[in-house]
Amino acid sequence: MATERPRRNALEWAVFALGAxxxxxxxxxxxxxxxxxxxxxxxxxxxxxxxxxxxxxxLVPIRVENAGTGSAEDVRVEVCQRGGCAEIAxxxxxxxxxxxxxxxxxxxxxxxxxxxxxxxxx
Amino acid sequence: MxxxxxxxxxxxxxEYARGVGGGLLFSLPLLYTMEVWWAGHTASPVxxxxxxxxxxxxxxxxxxxxxxxxxxxxGENVFESVEELGLGLLVAxxxxxxxxxxxxxxxxxxxxxxxVVEGMIAAVGVSVGTAQLGERPGGGNGxxxxxxxxxxxxxxxxxxxxxxxxxxxxxxxxVMIAQEASPGxxxxxxxxxxxxxxxxxxxxxxxxxxxxxxxxxxxxxxxAVTYAAALVAxxxxxxxxxxxxxxxxxxALDRVVVLGLPATLxxxxxxxxxxxxx
Numbered sequence: 330m331a332t333e334r335p336r337r338n339a340l341e342w343a344v345f346a347l348g349a350x351x352x353x354x355x356x357x358x359x360x361x362x363x364x365x366x367x368x369x370x371x372x373x374x375x376x377x378x379x380x381x382x383x384x385x386x387x388l389v390p391i392r393v394e395n396a397g398t399g400s401a402e403d404v405r406v407e408v409c410q411r412g413g414c415a416e417i418a419x420x421x422x423x424x425x426x427x428x429x430x431x432x433x434x435x436x437x438x439x440x441x442x443x444x445x446x447x448x449x450x451x
Numbered sequence: 452m453x454x455x456x457x458x459x460x461x462x463x464x465x466e467y468a469r470g471v472g473g474g475l476l477f478s479l480p481l482l483y484t485m486e487v488w489w490a491g492h493t494a495s496p497v498x499x500x501x502x503x504x505x506x507x508x509x510x511x512x513x514x515x516x517x518x519x520x521x522x523x524x525x526g527e528n529v530f531e532s533v534e535e536l537g538l539g540l541l542v543a544x545x546x547x548x549x550x551x552x553x554x555x556x557x558x559x560x561x562x563x564x565x566x567v568v569e570g571m572i573a574a575v576g577v578s579v580g581t582a583q584l585g586e587r588p589g590g591g592n593g594x595x596x597x598x599x600x601x602x603x604x605x606x607x608x609x610x611x612x613x614x615x616x617x618x619x620x621x622x623x624x625x626v627m628i629a630q631e632a633s634p635g636x637x638x639x640x641x642x643x644x645x646x647x648x649x650x651x652x653x654x655x656x657x658x659x660x661x662x663x664x665x666x667x668x669x670x671x672x673x674x675a676v677t678y679a680a681a682l683v684a685x686x687x688x689x690x691x692x693x694x695x696x697x698x699x700x701x702x703a704l705d706r707v708v709v710l711g712l713p714a715t716l717x718x719x720x721x722x723x724x725x726x727x728x729x
Binding site: 336339340344347349358359400421423427428451 | 456464492493554558
């Protein structure tokens with residue numbers, strides 16, 4: 330059954346323009362990212378924030394940044410102070426991203442040192 | 452014959468509402484699936500580009516097959532496909548933000564990967580929703596779809612396979628089943644896939660299967676073509692979701708056969724359900 334196609338109204342043109350813009354933006358970004366290269370190794374950096382008391386223990390904020398060109402999976406960070414260590418795990422730290430968390434100690438114990446213990450390359 | 456006046460805005464809004472509804476219906480299970488989020492930020496830009504290109508071609512092919520007006524030009528189908536891509540990306544971005552998968556500490560690359568992977572799934576849902584969830588022009592379910600040859604039927608099989616199997620393609624269970632299945636079990640899965648395709652297409656008297664008797668493909672060839680389309684769709688989906696990374700040829704083939712079962716069901720059902728008309 331052949332029906333003549335009605336002309337497109339302004340809304341349809343607007344949705345088309347939005348779709349074209351979004352698609353062009355996505356393709357443009359991906360093309361640029363592909364030209365940059367990558368799919369390389371993660372580069373993880375850990376930073377430790379100021380410890381704060383909470384409910385009878387001390388909580389230390391931890392931030393992990395991945396400045397590399399590859400994502401890291403199952404990132405384990407160990408934070409040590411005089412008197413003991415604690416560990417925190419991040420399921421995923423994608424390339425160019427950061428994740429935050431907190432580790433707890435019974436009491437403040439002087440200077441804190443943090444290191445990445447292990448991670449997987451997915 | 453209707454004149455070539457502008458279509459009323461309310462009709463367009465209704466169509467977009469159906470599309471968004473279809474997009475949500477189709478992509479919500481995957482939006483709640485961790486492996487798809489991970490696939491988003493572990494996929495390389497080249498893979499994401501291929502996903503966008505492949506989805507666009509699939510949308511155009513599907514719009515050509517279910518074209519509601521005979522002789523609809525390719526330009527019209529491309530127009531609709533671009534609309535569907537845009538709506539899919541918006542739906543995906545909105546829902547990902549709502550479920551907290553676009554964290555403030557995330558990079559543009561992470562956001563882009565997740566939005567693209569989920570957006571392409573949503574775009575397919577928008578296309579199917581627009582075509583399937585509304586009334587045909589002229590009312591009810593009447594009218595014939597634009598005639599399409601064997602290429603159109605292959606496109607429908609492919610789309611049906613994607614609609615059904617995309618929900619499980621990114622999951623760990625596919626890899627686990629493939630790893631633990633014996634060669635006999637894998638052969639059984641392949642045989643079951645073929646038998647189900649033959650049943651749905653030729654012998655089950657399902658709604659719409661009568662139409663296929665006038666199709667351009669005979670029953671045996673129809674079954675084979677359906678299974679082949681399902682295997683190609685399964686391969687494409689597994690690759691898109693990174694399920695071949697680090698796998699040898701044997702492991703990869705095992706995974707294709709495992710995903711081939713839901714993909715074949717979708718491909719066979721797709722040919723019955725996704726065609727326009729009664």
